[in-house]
Amino acid sequence: MPVDVAAEIISNRALSADYNVLGLSAPAIAAAARPGQFVMVKIGTTRDPLLRRPFSVFEILRSSDGTPSGITLLSKRIGPSTSLVYDARPGQIAACLGPLGRPFTVVDPPAEAWMVAGGVGLAPFAALAETLRARGVKTTLFYGARRGDELFYLDFFRGLGVDLVLTTEDGSAGERGRIVAPLDARLAGRTADLPVMIYACGPEGMLAATAKTAAKYSRPCQVSVERIMGCGMGGCYSCVVPMRGDDGKFHHVRSCMAGPVLAADQIRWD
Amino acid sequence: MDLSVHIGSLTLKNPLIAASGCFGYGVEYADLVDLSSLGGVAVKGLFLNEREGHPAPRIVETPAGMVNAIGLQGIGVRRFVEEKLPELRARRATVIVNVCGTTVDEYAEVSRILSDAEGVDAIELNISCPNIKEGGIQFGCSLAGTHDVVSAVRKVTRLPLIPKLTPNVTDVASFARASEDAGADAVSLVNTFLAMVLDVETRRPKISNGMGGLSGPAIRPIAVRMVYECRQTVKIPIIGMGGITDARDALEFMIAGATAVQVGTAHFVDPLIWGKLLDGIRSYMERHNITRLADIVGTVNDHAHS
Numbered sequence: 001m002p003v004d005v006a007a008e009i010i011s012n013r014a015l016s017a018d019y020n021v022l023g024l025s026a027p028a029i030a031a032a033a034r035p036g037q038f039v040m041v042k043i044g045t046t047r048d049p050l051l052r053r054p055f056s057v058f059e060i061l062r063s064s065d066g067t068p069s070g071i072t073l074l075s076k077r078i079g080p081s082t083s084l085v086y087d088a089r090p091g092q093i094a095a096c097l098g099p100l101g102r103p104f105t106v107v108d109p110p111a112e113a114w115m116v117a118g119g120v121g122l123a124p125f126a127a128l129a130e131t132l133r134a135r136g137v138k139t140t141l142f143y144g145a146r147r148g149d150e151l152f153y154l155d156f157f158r159g160l161g162v163d164l165v166l167t168t169e170d171g172s173a174g175e176r177g178r179i180v181a182p183l184d185a186r187l188a189g190r191t192a193d194l195p196v197m198i199y200a201c202g203p204e205g206m207l208a209a210t211a212k213t214a215a216k217y218s219r220p221c222q223v224s225v226e227r228i229m230g231c232g233m234g235g236c237y238s239c240v241v242p243m244r245g246d247d248g249k250f251h252h253v254r255s256c257m258a259g260p261v262l263a264a265d266q267i268r269w270d
Numbered sequence: 271m272d273l274s275v276h277i278g279s280l281t282l283k284n285p286l287i288a289a290s291g292c293f294g295y296g297v298e299y300a301d302l303v304d305l306s307s308l309g310g311v312a313v314k315g316l317f318l319n320e321r322e323g324h325p326a327p328r329i330v331e332t333p334a335g336m337v338n339a340i341g342l343q344g345i346g347v348r349r350f351v352e353e354k355l356p357e358l359r360a361r362r363a364t365v366i367v368n369v370c371g372t373t374v375d376e377y378a379e380v381s382r383i384l385s386d387a388e389g390v391d392a393i394e395l396n397i398s399c400p401n402i403k404e405g406g407i408q409f410g411c412s413l414a415g416t417h418d419v420v421s422a423v424r425k426v427t428r429l430p431l432i433p434k435l436t437p438n439v440t441d442v443a444s445f446a447r448a449s450e451d452a453g454a455d456a457v458s459l460v461n462t463f464l465a466m467v468l469d470v471e472t473r474r475p476k477i478s479n480g481m482g483g484l485s486g487p488a489i490r491p492i493a494v495r496m497v498y499e500c501r502q503t504v505k506i507p508i509i510g511m512g513g514i515t516d517a518r519d520a521l522e523f524m525i526a527g528a529t530a531v532q533v534g535t536a537h538f539v540d541p542l543i544w545g546k547l548l549d550g551i552r553s554y555m556e557r558h559n560i561t562r563l564a565d566i567v568g569t570v571n572d573h574a575h576s
Binding site: 001002004042047048049050051052095097227228230231233234235236237238239240241242251252257270 | 291292293294298299301302314322323325326327328329330331333334335336338340343486487535537538539540541542
């Protein structure tokens with residue numbers, strides 16, 4: 001059950017001129033959150049911007065005795081709301097509603113987990129990687145960005161024992177090109193009897209390409225979709241995705257309730 | 271301290287109603303909000319059959335507001351009665367069902383089904399949705415159409431009947447009067463203002479439907495004016511809405527002439543707004559020695575600044 005808390009901002013680390021990681025003190029949300037879930041956040045009481053914004057839970061913060069104490073959010077500055085997130089100062093209060101939505105279904109060994117992230121689509125994967133590695137799941141992060149200086153948290157993932165496959169559009173780090181190319185190559189080289197679960201989050205085009213690639217090799221794939229949301233609770237019907245229903249036809253489902261994690265092979269990718 | 275208000279034969283324990291289209295079918299919020307603590311819950315508009323609505327993106331934020339074109343996605347009246355109404359009853363919500371139609375007959379049929387169901391407390395007639403091609407606003411923008419829908423539904427139900435009016439007309443008060451003449455128990459206003467937001471880089475509309483309805487604090491002064499105009503014109507109760515974000519806003523609508531109010535956009539920002547609104551209203555009543563909240567309805571002092 002979600003809770004709405006006035007969360008104190010406890011840290012704000014700029015990763016670049018656009019990206020930042022915001023730390024929030026929110027013990028109840030941290031204790032309940034599962035990888036892939038999200039929170040609805042608003043900093044301050046402005047009328048412009050007016051609405052909250054959805055953010056994936058990036059990391060679960062813990063106090064020294066291991067008790068969940070807060071969460072972090074990975075944000076990319078693209079508009080007024082994310083500018084407020086980028087410029088936020090410790091001590092400010094953020095309205096934070098969560099955890100919300102359907103989380104990732106986490107696999108166990110011997111299945112491997114391949115996480116596919118594009119840009120700020122890295123957001124749900126720190127928490128997921130921690131959970132997967134705690135279960136002893138062999139985990140790989142396929143991570144693509146425009147440039148090498150927009151690939152973040154690499155040491156964090158290495159520290160968890162996650163294998164990294166990196167691409168950049170300008171070739172400044174990893175392979176040049178899109179992240180789906182090495183995913184396709186690795187899937188082609190993997191025998192069918194070795195199970196793998198694909199997790200993806202990123203731009204819509206990347207998600208569609210990942211879904212297509214997963215289907216090509218008959219591999220299961222969970223995607224975390226991003227839609228413009230009004231409420232995050234199922235009230236406004238803004239965030240719909242066309243999904244195949246039990247009747248075989250496509251219906252609009254609310255990604256805040258049925259998702260944000262959805263089965264890639266049930267989505268109609270327009 | 272008495273916060274109760276009357277809409278026709280219906281008594282609301284307080285004047286706060288969750289606005290249709292903003293609160294799903296109510297059950298979505300049942301774990302977060304005590305539905306029985308609200309004056310009423312106006313559930314999402316229902317046609318006879320299921321509707322898929324428009325593709326995303328369906329909303330875009332604007333200064334102090336938002337523009338939406340959901341397209342009245344919905345599960346249809348029968349599934350609502352089977353799947354949602356029992357839980358709303360169990361949660362002791364006062365249920366106001368927003369009824370849609372593409373024809374007069376559909377409005378009447380949906381209303382008849384709801385009248386036969388247990389647990390519906392009132393019907394709000396959606397003759398004002400700006401975002402669908404057929405029905406809705408085409409009735410709400412014509413005095414004859416408004417009269418036809420209201421009188422047809424009046425024949426099939428004894429439930430309190432509340433046409434929801436559009437502000438996208440020259441003289442909203444004349445539509446309140448047409449509703450009253452046709453047998454409505456109350457009117458609710460305003461639905462959203464038809465609006466448009468463009469992306470100047472791509473020159474495309476920001477939402478898939480092109481145009482949509484503007485809601486939020488940006489529209490509040492216009493909505494208050496329209497409630498005030500209707501109060502001068504009709505005797506039936508008015509349910510006011512449009513950009514209410516705090517108790518002061520709710521009281522402003524009541525003073526202008528609204529017996530009850532609906533809150534939509536602001537509850538997206540703060541889903542726990544209801545308790546704060548009630549606290550603010552109680553504190554106002556204490557400060558002004560008001561024992562019966564209904565006494566402030568329609569009490570604008572027109573000479574305050576003379």
